[in-house]
Amino acid sequence: QEYTAIKLRVKEWAPKAEEILKGKLPADSNVFLVPATLRPETMYGQTCCFVGPKITYGIFKVSEKEYYLVTDRAARNMAYQSVFSKEGSIEKVAEIAGSDVVGTLVHAPLSLHTEGVRVLPMETVLPTKGTGVVTSVPSDSPDDYATVTDLAKKAAYYGIKEEWAKMEIIPIIDTPSYGDLCAKTLVEKLKIASPKDTKQLEEAKELAYKEGYYQGILKVGEFKGEKVEVAKPKVRQQLIDAREAFAYSEPEKKVVSRSG
Numbered sequence: 704q705e706y707t708a709i710k711l712r713v714k715e716w717a718p719k720a721e722e723i724l725k726g727k728l729p730a731d732s733n734v735f736l737v738p739a740t741l742r743p744e745t746m747y748g749q750t751c752c753f754v755g756p757k758i759t760y761g762i763f764k765v766s767e768k769e770y771y772l773v774t775d776r777a778a779r780n781m782a783y784q785s786v787f788s789k790e791g792s793i794e795k796v797a798e799i800a801g802s803d804v805v806g807t808l809v810h811a812p813l814s815l816h817t818e819g820v821r822v823l824p825m826e827t828v829l830p831t832k833g834t835g836v837v838t839s840v841p842s843d844s845p846d847d848y849a850t851v852t853d854l855a856k857k858a859a860y861y862g863i864k865e866e867w868a869k870m871e872i873i874p875i876i877d878t879p880s881y882g883d884l885c886a887k888t889l890v891e892k893l894k895i896a897s898p899k900d901t902k903q904l905e906e907a908k909e910l911a912y913k914e915g916y917y918q919g920i921l922k923v924g925e926f927k928g929e930k931v932e933v934a935k936p937k938v939r940q941q942l943i944d945a946r947e948a949f950a951y952s953e954p955e956k957k958v959v960s961r962s963g
């Protein structure tokens with residue numbers, strides 16, 4: 704699976720994270736949260752970044768001034784994909800729980816929310832997929848729409864500020880079947896009530912992928928008016944050229960054959 708890894712630069716740590724990381728990083732260095740996405744063309748619509756609250760993340764040295772926050776598993780994969788300056792070697796400078804990162808303010812490349820977006824908790828983040836960090840595009844991802852809706856409703860319970868989950872959802876892709884807020888339309892159409900409705904969310908995701916890819920037209924950005932199918936690789940390349948993203952592949956899953 705070929706992902707695009709996006710670099711979300713930390714602008715301001717949550718107080719807990721600040722405390723934990725004190726003295727562990729050079730003063731003038733940058734730390735990036737690095738979500739893996741299959742939809743780089745939707746980065747205009749990022750409204751927050753998800754971590755699994757119970758997942759333990761590492762902060763890994765990329766070069767003198769650059770560090771990535773991802774799972775150990777992702778760092779190991781990255782080491783073999785020449786992401787770190789020393790091929791094959793991994794240097795972990797700190798460990799931190801997702802729950803302690805929640806509230807951190809990050810700069811999300813291409814996002815129309817240029818002031819930054821917050822790191823928020825998502826219970827359904829899989830530690831075994833991608834980098835364990837997920838960037839949220841509630842206009843076009845049904846999982847993200849269901850999660851931000853839930854977070855906004857129960858902000859106190861999740862220990863977050865309501866406004867962090869209520870960032871404006873700006874339409875970025877127009878589609879003939881589901882309008883320009885594809886995820887919202889599908890969540891309502893399939894009567895998805897919470898992020899726990901995993902079966903319907905899976906179906907909504909498939910529909911959103913197909914419609915977005917084959918029928919979607921970008922409404923914003925440099926490739927406004929172009930078909931998603933055409934614009935997608937261009938947005939990806941632009942992000943990579945700007946060093947705001949890089950290619951990241953997931954190793955092949957071992958398939959155990961039925962015949963043994």
Ligand code: ZZB
Nearest residue numbers: 740741742745828829832833835837840843844908911912
């Ligand atoms: C931004 C985005 C915007 C995404 C969108 C999707 C959509 P898939 O399809 O199941 O292979 N993701 C990445 N890593 C994880 C993880 N560890 N746990 C849970 N979710 C994860 O999954 C690929 C997508 O799942 C990725 O692409 C990421 O969300 C999320 F408009 O990034 B995506 C219709 C989907 N639209």
